[in-house]
Amino acid sequence: MMSREEPEASDSFYERVWEVVAEIPRGRVTTYGDIAEYLGRRGAARTVGWALNEAAGSDLPCHRVVNRNGMLTGKKYFETPHVMEERLRSEGVAFAAENRVDLEAHRWVPSEELS
């Protein structure tokens, strides 16, 4: 059989999530729901969070993924709760409130940015 190795191709839903997260530009943020909807699983926002949990500690910019309100719900899964906010601030992401980014100003929707 032909060994067709495609780095872009992903078998599991998790790996697809990681592919999308890896494409999030610096200084931008997206939501769990947007990623799930882009992958064709509109109700799988929780599963997206699962995928990021598996990716914790990897090179993926999982700090750029927030919930519908722009809150950093996953910050406690980082090395320290401050890492997520520090990284976002260092990238130029503005905060609308404590644990809440300015989603309107930095929102990045994969279905609109990716083909």
Next chain:
DNA sequence: GCAGTGACCTCGT
């Protein structure tokens, strides 16, 4: 194959 898990989302009180 069933039951449990969870970094979400929405509705009802």
Next chain:
DNA sequence: AACGAGGCCACTG
């Protein structure tokens, strides 16, 4: 406005 409960979906044991 704050709190609780249910629904949704992918993965593991």
